[in-house]
Amino acid sequence: MTRLVSIDGAIFRPEEAKVSVYDRGFLYGDSVFETIRTYGGKPFALEDHLARLERSAERIAISLPVPREELGREVTALIQAAREAPEGGGAAGAAARGVVESYVRVMLTRGSGPLGLDPALAGAPLRVILVEPLKPLPAALYRDGISVVTTRTQRAGDAAPGAKVSNYLESLLALRDARAAGAHEALILDPSGHVVEGTTSNVFLVERRPATHESPEDPGHLLITPPKEAGILVGITRGHVIDVAAELGLPSCCEPVTMSRLLSAEEVFITSSLREIVPVVRVDAHVVGAGVPGPKTRALHAAFRKKVGLGGAPLPWESP
Ligand SMILES: Cc1ncc(COP(=O)(O)O)c(C=O)c1O
Structure with missing residues (x-):
């Protein structure tokens, strides 16, 4: 298993994953997120997390850039890609070391735009998903x-x-x-x-x-x-x-x-x-x-x- 990032649906290695310094998540904390974990390699309560993400986004007037189902498919695909990635010995190597579950973070920002607090300055919302091996608590x-x-x-x-x-x-x-x-x-x-x-x-x-x-x-x-x-x-x-x-x-x-x-x-x-x-x-x-x-x-x-x-x-x- 390795760490992978999805930005607006495209998958990157962490070192290649880049977002704009004009992104309002970075400039103003103008974003919402979810933390999810897998059990048996499947994201637990994914539907509930995505529903909460959508509610959180609605509360601050950001709309989901893709339907919830598509975001769910992106999450599942990224988890799968991270499990199958060759780095660190792949899924078999990871399983042998007992690292089989994932920590998933789904973020949605208002997007980027010129400096200024007014949310109307933002372009399209940006979605970022991060997946990495879950480190259980001692x-x-x-x-x-x-x-x-x-x-x-x-x-x-x-x-x-x-x-x-x-x-x-x-x-x-x-x-x-x-x-x-x-x-x-x-x-x-x-x-x-x-x-x-x-x-x-x-x-x-x-x-x-x-x-x-x-x-x-x-x-x-x-x-x-x-x-x-x-x-x-x-x-x-x-x-x-x-x-x-x-x-x-x-x-x-x-x-x-x-x-x-x-x-x-x-x-x-x-x-x-x-x-x-x-x-x-x-x-x-x-x-x-x-x-x-x-x-x-x-x-x-x-x-x-x-x-x-x-x-x-x-x-x-x-x-x-
Ligand atoms: C402020 C706050 N309360 C409660 C929770 C627990 O929520 P959940 O059980 O959905 O992870 C979290 C999780 O990150 C949190 O950030």
Whole structure:
């Protein structure tokens, strides 16, 4: 497997792939994108990602330059071309080294034009697809869980809430601070102090339900995640996690999450396409629950892996 790039449908090696310095994605962050991964060499939830890309583009008044189906075919063809590329030993060599899955980024910019902020100056939208071998997260992060820090921000994306716009500067700076503090992810708090999401992930809590007349002894658990209205990116993994929770009989609801709610949760985890489900065992200086990945997080992740076709494979925390 190798890295390949598709620009407006034409495939290039990375060193030959060029876009204009007048492209508005470069000049103004005037673009939207999607991050996708493959399972078994096939892009997972491709339809959902392309639908979200189109919605994000609509939110900032960029129209898809080709029908969604054609963009999907370009993504699939590029993944296939990267898998078959001779560099690095080809697909057989890659499989032998265990590198069989792809990390895919699909970008759509407003295109290029003369300098000036006015979007009317842009020519035709530009589409770029990047494919490279997926590097899975180290097993230790799944096995032991991660630390996160909380950061209060005003986010750049708030001009187009819910859209996956390319300007991640505030999140990038929050992530830099998190990494400097030895944490894996930063959880973004809105100006009123509510937990929104991670810099590139959604966040979930497992809470013990209050006792009711129907279940006075074991009230069971509840899965909580901030609602769309909190200003989150509605994650595709988030949706799958809510579905598998229902299949496992774990009720879920989308509700605002305050810091005190986050800190009193029995389990916390983050979700994203590339990382699936990662247990959080520390938030700032606070230890979450028992300080180890919890049973509900594990059960949800195992069910999620079945859903993506990896039912028989070792679980991420079981890998050496
Ligand atoms: C801000 C933000 N929230 C959530 C997510 C998770 O979304 P998904 O599960 O669709 O990858 C991402 C993914 O990149 C993100 O950037």
